Amino acid sequence: MLRFKSLGSGSTGNATLVEASGTKPFRLLIDCGLGLRQLQLRLGQAGLQPEDLDAVFITHEHGDHIGCALSLTRRYRIPIWMSHGTHSAIGSPDFEGLLHTARDGEIIALDGLQLTPFTVPHDAREPLQLSCSDGSAKFGILTDLGHATAHVLAHLESCDALLLECNHDSELLAQSAYPSFLKRRVGGQYGHLSNAAAADIARAITHKGLKHLVAAHLSAQNNRPDLVQSLLAQTLSCGTDDIMVASPDSGTCWLQL
Numbered sequence: 671m672l673r674f675k676s677l678g679s680g681s682t683g684n685a686t687l688v689e690a691s692g693t694k695p696f697r698l699l700i701d702c703g704l705g706l707r708q709l710q711l712r713l714g715q716a717g718l719q720p721e722d723l724d725a726v727f728i729t730h731e732h733g734d735h736i737g738c739a740l741s742l743t744r745r746y747r748i749p750i751w752m753s754h755g756t757h758s759a760i761g762s763p764d765f766e767g768l769l770h771t772a773r774d775g776e777i778i779a780l781d782g783l784q785l786t787p788f789t790v791p792h793d794a795r796e797p798l799q800l801s802c803s804d805g806s807a808k809f810g811i812l813t814d815l816g817h818a819t820a821h822v823l824a825h826l827e828s829c830d831a832l833l834l835e836c837n838h839d840s841e842l843l844a845q846s847a848y849p850s851f852l853k854r855r856v857g858g859q860y861g862h863l864s865n866a867a868a869a870d871i872a873r874a875i876t877h878k879g880l881k882h883l884v885a886a887h888l889s890a891q892n893n894r895p896d897l898v899q900s901l902l903a904q905t906l907s908c909g910t911d912d913i914m915v916a917s918p919d920s921g922t923c924w925l926q927l
């Protein structure tokens with residue numbers, strides 16, 4: 671059985687737990703874009719502590735994803751995966767033997783959980799997003815990308831659940847007080863997904879087996895949960911309550927596949 675829980679999502683910090691249950695549960699943390707104390711607090715709210723984590727995967731070097739990765743993994747001796755580019759972008763720190771290199775398309779076989787990282791277009795050195803499978807269910811995570819590519823869509827085929835970036839409403843971004851260079855960066859091909867672009871992805875990957883669609887990484891300034899929910903519900907012909915939105919402070923509840 672596979673379940674997942676966002677611990678928080680947005681430009682203030684991203685972290686997502688994935689748990690494969692077996693004789694001994696295996697727990698993966700995807701991104702740790704929070705301070706160590708805050709991460710401990712949110713793990714506690716999920717009924718866990720850092721010692722319960724079996725692996726960490728970092729998608730890219732931006733502060734809202736890398737956060738306390740170095741101190742967390744060194745203090746609690748947790749193996750960590752990231753791309754070579756991400757490691758070099760943070761100054762190639764010493765992970766004391768805990769670091770493993772993740773590469774586009776190379777499967778990472780963990781105890782009861784299989785990860786498949788894939789390249790995304792984003793303004794980081796070597797960003798990767800990923801899907802996780804326990805052999806029967808598949809969870810996809812897709813945030814921090816400017817646009818969908820055929821490569822991205824192929825990797826998300828037949829997901830049972832997807833945590834999907836819905837960063838901004840294009841009109842709110844255009845009207846916002848952001849300086850124009852930032853508007854160009856956020857809305858550009860290597861920035862973040864607009865709600866409309868996210869809806870196109872949802873439409874492309876939806877299938878009968880899709881159990882959960884979680885909207886994530888919403889901009890606090892240039893988006894609103896109700897806009898995201900109504901657009902995605904309309905796109906997937908479901909109720910707005912069927913679309914969950916990960917909050918910056920508390921993420922989501924545990925969602926089971």
Ligand SMILES: [Zn+2]
Nearest residue numbers: 681732734814
């Ligand atoms: Zn981010």
Ligand SMILES: [Zn+2]
Nearest residue numbers: 730732792814
């Ligand atoms: Zn980013």
